Amino acid sequence: MDLSQALATFLDESRDLLAQMEDILLRAESDSVLDDDMHALFRCAHTIKGSAGLFGLDAVVRFTHVVENVLDKLRNLELEFSGPLVSLLLECQDHIAGLIGAVAAGDTANETADQARDEQLLARLLDVLGTAGASAESAASTALETAPTVEATLESSGGGRLGNDHWHLSLRFGLGVLKNGMDPLTFIHYLASFGEIVHLETITDQLPDLLSGDPELCYLGFEVALRSDASKEDLEAVFEFVHDDARIAILPPHSRIEEFIELIDALGEEKNRLGDLLVACGTVTRKELDAALARQATADAGKKQRLGEILIDNGVVQAAVVEAALVKQKRNEDKRSVEAKSVKVPADRLDALIDQVGELVIAGAATQLQARKARNRELQETASNLLRLVEDIRDTALRLRMTPIGEVFGRFPRVVRDVALELGKDIELKISGADAELDKSMIEKIGDPLMHLMRNAIDHGIESPAARIAAGKPGRGTVTLNAFHESGSIVIEISDDGGGLDSVRILSKAIDSGLIAADADLSPDEIYRLILEPGFSTAQQVTNLSGRGVGMDVVKRSVEALRGSLDIDSVAGSGTTMRICLPLTLAIIDGFQVGVGSSTFILPLDSVVECIELPAEAGDSNHSGYLNLRGEVLPFLRLRELFAVPGEAPARQNVMVVRFAGRKAGIAVDRLYGECQTVIKPLGRLFEGVSGISGSTILGSGEVALIIDVAQLVHRSAVGDARLLGTATRQHALQN
Amino acid sequence: MGMISVSDGDGICRVVLDGEVTIYTVGEIKACLALAILEHDETEIDLGAVDEMDTAGLQLMLMAKRCEGKKVRFVNHSASVLRLLDLADLGSQMGDPLLFSSQDSTQHQE
Numbered sequence: 001m002d003l004s005q006a007l008a009t010f011l012d013e014s015r016d017l018l019a020q021m022e023d024i025l026l027r028a029e030s031d032s033v034l035d036d037d038m039h040a041l042f043r044c045a046h047t048i049k050g051s052a053g054l055f056g057l058d059a060v061v062r063f064t065h066v067v068e069n070v071l072d073k074l075r076n077l078e079l080e081f082s083g084p085l086v087s088l089l090l091e092c093q094d095h096i097a098g099l100i101g102a103v104a105a106g107d108t109a110n111e112t113a114d115q116a117r118d119e120q121l122l123a124r125l126l127d128v129l130g131t132a133g134a135s136a137e138s139a140a141s142t143a144l145e146t147a148p149t150v151e152a153t154l155e156s157s158g159g160g161r162l163g164n165d166h167w168h169l170s171l172r173f174g175l176g177v178l179k180n181g182m183d184p185l186t187f188i189h190y191l192a193s194f195g196e197i198v199h200l201e202t203i204t205d206q207l208p209d210l211l212s213g214d215p216e217l218c219y220l221g222f223e224v225a226l227r228s229d230a231s232k233e234d235l236e237a238v239f240e241f242v243h244d245d246a247r248i249a250i251l252p253p254h255s256r257i258e259e260f261i262e263l264i265d266a267l268g269e270e271k272n273r274l275g276d277l278l279v280a281c282g283t284v285t286r287k288e289l290d291a292a293l294a295r296q297a298t299a300d301a302g303k304k305q306r307l308g309e310i311l312i313d314n315g316v317v318q319a320a321v322v323e324a325a326l327v328k329q330k331r332n333e334d335k336r337s338v339e340a341k342s343v344k345v346p347a348d349r350l351d352a353l354i355d356q357v358g359e360l361v362i363a364g365a366a367t368q369l370q371a372r373k374a375r376n377r378e379l380q381e382t383a384s385n386l387l388r389l390v391e392d393i394r395d396t397a398l399r400l401r402m403t404p405i406g407e408v409f410g411r412f413p414r415v416v417r418d419v420a421l422e423l424g425k426d427i428e429l430k431i432s433g434a435d436a437e438l439d440k441s442m443i444e445k446i447g448d449p450l451m452h453l454m455r456n457a458i459d460h461g462i463e464s465p466a467a468r469i470a471a472g473k474p475g476r477g478t479v480t481l482n483a484f485h486e487s488g489s490i491v492i493e494i495s496d497d498g499g500g501l502d503s504v505r506i507l508s509k510a511i512d513s514g515l516i517a518a519d520a521d522l523s524p525d526e527i528y529r530l531i532l533e534p535g536f537s538t539a540q541q542v543t544n545l546s547g548r549g550v551g552m553d554v555v556k557r558s559v560e561a562l563r564g565s566l567d568i569d570s571v572a573g574s575g576t577t578m579r580i581c582l583p584l585t586l587a588i589i590d591g592f593q594v595g596v597g598s599s600t601f602i603l604p605l606d607s608v609v610e611c612i613e614l615p616a617e618a619g620d621s622n623h624s625g626y627l628n629l630r631g632e633v634l635p636f637l638r639l640r641e642l643f644a645v646p647g648e649a650p651a652r653q654n655v656m657v658v659r660f661a662g663r664k665a666g667i668a669v670d671r672l673y674g675e676c677q678t679v680i681k682p683l684g685r686l687f688e689g690v691s692g693i694s695g696s697t698i699l700g701s702g703e704v705a706l707i708i709d710v711a712q713l714v715h716r717s718a719v720g721d722a723r724l725l726g727t728a729t730r731q732h733a734l735q736n
Numbered sequence: 737m738g739m740i741s742v743s744d745g746d747g748i749c750r751v752v753l754d755g756e757v758t759i760y761t762v763g764e765i766k767a768c769l770a771l772a773i774l775e776h777d778e779t780e781i782d783l784g785a786v787d788e789m790d791t792a793g794l795q796l797m798l799m800a801k802r803c804e805g806k807k808v809r810f811v812n813h814s815a816s817v818l819r820l821l822d823l824a825d826l827g828s829q830m831g832d833p834l835l836f837s838s839q840d841s842t843q844h845q846e
Contacts, residue, residue: 178759183790185823192823202824210770210799215762220795222824 017044053190172221174245195228358679365700406434433483449555461496495577501570528568591678595671597647600705607710614653635717636666665717749776754785757793784812
């Protein structure tokens with residue numbers, strides 16, 4: 001059904017609008033509000049209400065309508081922004097999101113809870129309206145009172161304008177509307193929310209008989225007299241979704257009789273019948289109708305032209321309508337130009353493209369190898385040209401999937417605000433590096449871990465204002481969210497200027513829960529890492545935000561699943577920094593090819609700092625695992641030992657100095673082959689758990705090479721425990 | 737799902753509709769309904785169990801009503817049917833006795 005598609009569009013659009021509302025409201029809380037913002041805010045609520053009405057989401061319409069009223073008053077400066085009002089509006093925004101979310105999920109389970117919240121919020125909104133409403137209402141009522149006098153003067157002016165004070169809507173729906181998932185009566189129902197339906201005639205003239213009629217086609221039309229102070233734009237918007245599929249005529253109050261005549265002509269139904277309908281609707285009086293029809297009968301062929309002139313006459317086409325039409329046109333243009341700048345592509349097509357580019361890279365490398373073997377200089381030249389182009393294509397293809405991390409950061413201002421408010425803390429959020437890019441698939445997966453770290457920073461990190469002031473710090477705490485690129489990875493830091501991790505408490509808690517022995521001798525860094533263990537929580541008081549025991553271990557696991565690492569820096573009294581380090585992509589990397597025995601391994605080039613020759617005295621396998629790198633102590637591993645590669649080590653070995661997350665380590669290998677493009681192929685299920693290896697690739701020669709997981713090796717070398725890689729050794733032996 | 741059951745008695749065909757009479761079900765219902773109406777002189781359609789009706793359903797009622805030479809009567813309108821008739825202001829056009837008069841709000845306009 002097409003409706004589901006339209007509904008999906010509505011849900012998407014609403015989410016955007018709600019996000020926009022939130023953004024503006026948050027700005028309103030800290031800054032002064034611009035006029036533009038106020039209008040934008042109103043428009044958001046208005047559009048949501050309008051669209052929801054089309055889908056018959058009465059609960060959303062009813063609630064949003066009241067919110068819209070409040071926003072309207074704010075816009076007209078009848079109300080002023082205040083802290084509590086912004087909070088109330090934010091809650092309302094949440095509630096609307098909830099209502100719409102329930103529609104999206106097709107779930108009516110917590111309807112009662114919603115209803116209670118609905119009523120509570122509505123009561124508060126009406127409270128706000130009540131304080132500002134009195135003057136506005138009296139203005140409206142005087143306007144109504146003056147209406148009859150206007151009517152009287154108009155009627156006396158000789159049938160030019162009609163005395164009715166209601167809109168007349170003439171609706172003829174296309175045969176297909178029902179099949180397209182639109183229900184005409186839902187539109188009428190929604191129309192009623194704009195005012196009072198004075199009269200409605202259902203036009204059944206086109207209805208075929210029972211046998212020949214197709215019940216799934218729509219044969220009905222409606223003539224509606226509506227008393228409402230809505231604008232023409234509003235009423236037109238009601239029928240936006242069926243505009244192509246229906247003939248909709250909307251005539252404003254006090255329209256000229258000629259317009260109705262034109263309408264009668266346009267609909268091509270029997271004149272007297274429609275005339276009667278108009279009379280029945282109270283839109284025209286019988287006398288006016290007869291006079292007009294008589295006049296029309298005597299009118300010459302230039303009538304159409306005359307009608308056109310009349311339309312330009314200011315009495316017919318209201319100035320506001322023209323302006324609204326222009327604005328709408330402009331908005332559509334803007335929208336189009338944005339659309340032109342970006343194209344939506346299904347993710348699986350993108351994945352297919354990247355897969356193919358990967359194959360291309362491998363094929364290119366094979367060609368170059370053949371060219372070199374054939375010792376054909378021209379062929380070598382074209383092959384390397386080709387490979388360079390393929391590299392460019394690879395980079396572009398990968399960039400297609402890159403998305404600014406700001407997409408994730410965007411939701412945090414609200415979280416910080418709400419959580420801080422709930423905890424009675426004063427917290428400022430500083431965001432930087434929101435434009436650092438990351439693979440789309442990773443963006444989706446990093447949101448939840450980040451959210452958790454954020455809440456932890458606010459809940460456990462930042463102290464209460466009183467405690468802060470007592471410690472000589474400003475009462476307002478700061479949480480910083482930062483992202484930047486570093487050697488082929490993206491680093492995301494969440495720092496707070498709170499009290500730092502309490503190592504004494506962490507230790508005692510870890511000993512209590514049996515995580516470590518009571519006499520364990522741990523470095524501060526190791527102590528901090530204890531909080532990443534499953535089931536560990538030091539919060540003395542369990543809040544509903546964090547401290548439920550599910551926590552840091554889940555974060556750590558999610559980060560590791562993305563081949564990233566999580567580090568903790570903490571200085572007692574001045575704050576904690578959580579640092580997540582993630583690879584930029586999971587598809588293709590620049591690699592550095594090395595050989596050990598008859599096997600080939602790949603190191604991610606970004607992690608390679610330099611290559612040095614292994615000093616002769618360190619060549620002995622009994623030598624300790626440390627080197628002297630220009631006065632620096634460098635732990636190193638022998639790849640041959642690590643993966644139990646058979647054969648004797650050559651006389652001269654090399655050491656690759658690699659770096660990950662600020663730590664350096666050396667990896668001793670037999671031979672260096674140099675740079676190569678590496679398409680990461682996932683390891684099969686069997687080898688998934690192998691540590692020390694992050695994937696495999698196919699070389700130009702067709703051989704398989706394993707990609708070294710530098711992060712793990714650096715960590716191992718720091719811990720000095722290469723034996724843990726025993727499983728990897730066996731697996732590798734299997735593969736060979 | 738709109739269900740339909742038909743029973744004969746005293747030359748009057750009685751049809752009971754229930755559930756949903758909407759665009760999703762009218763095709764099926766129409767087929768049964770047309771058969772029932774055309775084979776009998778008089779048909780009485782019970783709408784008591786109709787819990788959802790849309791424009792398509794309403795249109796089907798109108799078509800049934802207009803079957804030439806046949807008496808078609810709707811009885812026991814459910815609340816959702818009444819609401820729809822009221823919205824479309826068709827209560828009087830149908831000519832069936834309704835449990836409440838829906839025309840009041842509009843009559844005085846003339």
